[in-house]
Amino acid sequence: xxxxxxxxxxxxxxxxxxxxxxxxxxxxxxxxxxxxxxxxxxxxxxxxxxxxxxxxxxxxxxxxxxxxxxxxxxxxxxxxxxxxxxxxxxxxxxxxxxxxxxxxxxxxxxxxxxxxxxxxxxxxxxxxxxxxxxxxxxxxxxxxxxxxxxxxxxxxxxxxxxxxxxxxxxxxxxxxxxxxxxxxxxxxxxxxxxxxxxxxxxxxxxxxxxxxxxxxxxxxxxxxxxxxxxxxxxxxxxxxxxxxxxxxxxxxxxxxxxxxxxxxxxxxxxxxxxxxxxxxxxxxxxxxxxxxxxxxxxxxxxxxxxxxxxxxxxxxxxxxxxxxxxxxxxxxxxxxxxxxxxxxxxxxxxxxx
Amino acid sequence: xxxxxxxxxxxxxxxxxxxxxxxxxxxxxxxxxxxxxxxxxxxxxxxxxxxxxxxxxxxxxxxxxxxxxxxxxxxxxxxxxxxxxxxxxxxxxxxxxxxxxxxxxxxxxxxxxxxxxxxxxxxxxxxxxxxxxxxxxxxxxxxxxxxxxxxxxxxxxxxxxxxxxxxxxxxxxxxxxxxxxxxxxxxxxxxxxxxxxxxxxxxxxxxx
Numbered sequence: 336x337x338x339x340x341x342x343x344x345x346x347x348x349x350x351x352x353x354x355x356x357x358x359x360x361x362x363x364x365x366x367x368x369x370x371x372x373x374x375x376x377x378x379x380x381x382x383x384x385x386x387x388x389x390x391x392x393x394x395x396x397x398x399x400x401x402x403x404x405x406x407x408x409x410x411x412x413x414x415x416x417x418x419x420x421x422x423x424x425x426x427x428x429x430x431x432x433x434x435x436x437x438x439x440x441x442x443x444x445x446x447x448x449x450x451x452x453x454x455x456x457x458x459x460x461x462x463x464x465x466x467x468x469x470x471x472x473x474x475x476x477x478x479x480x481x482x483x484x485x486x487x488x489x490x491x492x493x494x495x496x497x498x499x500x501x502x503x504x505x506x507x508x509x510x511x512x513x514x515x516x517x518x519x520x521x522x523x524x525x526x527x528x529x530x531x532x533x534x535x536x537x538x539x540x541x542x543x544x545x546x547x548x549x550x551x552x553x554x555x556x557x558x559x560x561x562x563x564x565x566x567x568x569x570x571x572x573x574x575x576x577x578x579x580x581x582x583x584x585x586x587x588x589x590x591x592x593x594x595x596x597x598x599x600x601x602x603x604x605x606x607x608x609x610x611x612x613x614x615x616x617x618x619x620x621x622x623x624x625x626x627x628x629x630x631x632x633x634x635x636x637x638x639x640x641x642x643x644x645x646x647x648x649x650x651x652x653x654x655x656x657x658x659x660x661x662x663x664x665x666x667x668x669x670x671x672x673x674x675x676x677x678x679x680x681x682x683x684x685x686x687x688x
Numbered sequence: 689x690x691x692x693x694x695x696x697x698x699x700x701x702x703x704x705x706x707x708x709x710x711x712x713x714x715x716x717x718x719x720x721x722x723x724x725x726x727x728x729x730x731x732x733x734x735x736x737x738x739x740x741x742x743x744x745x746x747x748x749x750x751x752x753x754x755x756x757x758x759x760x761x762x763x764x765x766x767x768x769x770x771x772x773x774x775x776x777x778x779x780x781x782x783x784x785x786x787x788x789x790x791x792x793x794x795x796x797x798x799x800x801x802x803x804x805x806x807x808x809x810x811x812x813x814x815x816x817x818x819x820x821x822x823x824x825x826x827x828x829x830x831x832x833x834x835x836x837x838x839x840x841x842x843x844x845x846x847x848x849x850x851x852x853x854x855x856x857x858x859x860x861x862x863x864x865x866x867x868x869x870x871x872x873x874x875x876x877x878x879x880x881x882x883x884x885x886x887x888x889x890x891x892x893x894x895x896x
Contacts, residue, residue: 346878346885350852352859374885380896381885384834385853393732397746398724401753406717408757 338371345375349382602644602682603671604652610663613685617641620683623658627651630678643683649673652681659683705769712760720757727770728753730855731777737850738781739788740839748784752777767864775865778851782843830892837887845880852877 344361347353353361365372610616617634620643624632629645636642647655652673659665662685673679703709705726711719728749735745735752756776763772838846851857851865852873859870866873889895 342882343875343878346881347874349881352874352878376896377885377889378881381881381888382853384830384888385838385849385884388737388831388834388854390729391733391736391742391745393728393749394746397728397732397749398721401724401728401750402717402721404750404754405720405757408754409715409717412715 338368338374341368341371342374345371345378348375349378603669603673603679604681605668605670605684606656606659606681607666607684607686608659608663609666609686609688611688613639613641613687616662617643617683617685619662620659620685623655624683626658627654629655629681631680639687641685643685644680645683646678646680648678649675655681663688703765703768703770706765709760709763709765709769712757713763720760723756723769723773724753727773731774734774734777734850734855735781737835737838737854738778738843738846739785740835741788744784744788745781748780749777752780755780768861771861771864774851774857774861775867778847778865782847785843785846833891834888837884837891840887841880841883845876845883848873848877849880849884853881 341361341364344353344357348358348361351358365375608616608620614636617636621632621634624643624645624647627647628651629647632643632645634641634643656665671679705723708719708722712723731749731752732745735748736742739745739748752773756773759776763769838849841849847866848862851862852859857865859873862868862873863870868876
């Protein structure tokens with residue numbers, strides 16, 4: 336056995352890793368080889384140095400960092416499970432429930448607010464109906480004349496106002512009321528004294544509140560109406576309720592004044608009347624307007640001036656001028672020339688001299 | 689009862705980590721903390737002696753524990769847990785060592801070194817540090833020389849030397865960690881000891 340071959344065996348000898356026979360052969364060689372004995376000593380010294388190497392301590396943060404990352408990964412596993420199942424078990428039902436809830440609430444709001452929505456927006460169909468009601472009126476001149484002779488003021492302007500909406504049930508009855516309004520417009524022409532009373536009475540039973548509202552309004556306006564006239568007005572009030580009189584009442588929405596304001600803001604003809612007593616002259620002018628069959632008569636007083644706005648027929652303009660001329664000094668300004676046969680808006684401004 | 693079953697049962701009853709491992713496999717991170725506490729120091733020393741760099745060793749240990757946590761459900765108790773765990777850290781340290789060596793080779797080649805990279809294998813000569821042995825050499829300096837010589841060993845020689853002569857694992861345990869037969873472990877170890885001795889003789893001069 337050469338010294339070169341002994342080298343690795345000596346490395347096994349130092350920790351007893353050689354089997355018995357090999358160990359004996361190595362020990363026999365060592366007795367006769369100075370170089371191998373020296374090599375063994377160096378191996379033992381080297382082994383001693385290695386075994387005396389300092390043991391290093393782990394830094395305090397090592398365990399902290401390891402566990403932080405381990406716990407992070409452990410939570411990550413749970414997060415994956417949560418991502419997979421959370422939407423299925425909790426999130427989606429909550430969203431679905433919220434959607435259903437919103438839908439139900441919206442539906443209830445719509446249902447409960449449906450009548451309010453209708454009240455807020457005046458239906459144009461009423462104006463159309465009122466316009467239709469005008470047509471038979473043209474054919475009912477005889478009845479009108481009869482009413483004029485009786486001194487009963489016409490409340491035709493009510494037909495241009497939106498329907499009464501202050502009463503809860505008024506809207507539901509609107510359509511029958513419109514029909515009744517038309518019937519009344521025609522019926523009034525045919526039966527000036529009896530038939531309207533009958534018809535109106537039945538309606539009055541349906542809408543006592545509207546009648547009361549009109550009665551109160553008339554009182555407030557200080558109209559010098561006789562008892563029969565008041566009765567007739569009250570009886571005709573349901574007509575007004577259908578055609579808009581109650582819109583001026585306490586419970587009327589803002590839509591009715593809006594229509595009137597539009598009428599007043601665009602007169603086709605302005606007539607100023609200078610008088611000594613504007614209030615008294617305004618009463619007589621309003622009466623004159625009614626006599627010539629003016630419609631949508633509106634009256635306002637401001638700083639001693641009385642403004643009357645009404646829609647009249649062109650053929651009645653001359654009669655109106657004559658009457659106004661008897662009250663005071665006239666002045667006119669026309670925005671547009673009245674066309675024959677087409678009603679136009681005239682504004683009378685009665686002011687003190 | 690089959691011998692394999694008996695062997696597994698013996699290992700389970702002999703393994704002080706068995707209970708903590710079982711809890712870890714059920715997701716108990718506190719149980720893993722017990723294992724970290726128990727093994728971190730020895731794992732760090734294995735990595736440190738293999739790498740020769742404390743910070744690198746800490747990093748390797750950290751990654752090794754994390755890898756162990758990720759794989760602990762696959763641990764089948766065919767060996768002791770510590771054997772399985774140290775096998776992981778040796779593997780990580782070896783991979784890190786190769787990366788460092790590759791980096792070192794590139795840097796050395798670029799710095800006009802005709803001798804080439806150091807630490808190519810057990811057969812290579814140890815670097816001549818140009819210093820003779822000095823009785824006044826401090827212990828730290830001797831340790832540095834020893835570590836320097838360990839660093840000259842190839843990875844497969846270095847790891848068996850560290851595991852056996854520094855950490856004191858048995859040949860069986862080392863074979864289990866490295867998945868090598870005991871004979872291979874021994875032959876590598878003897879060769880590593882001889883090369884280390886030659887290196888120390890050159891480094892330390894007139895020694896011992």
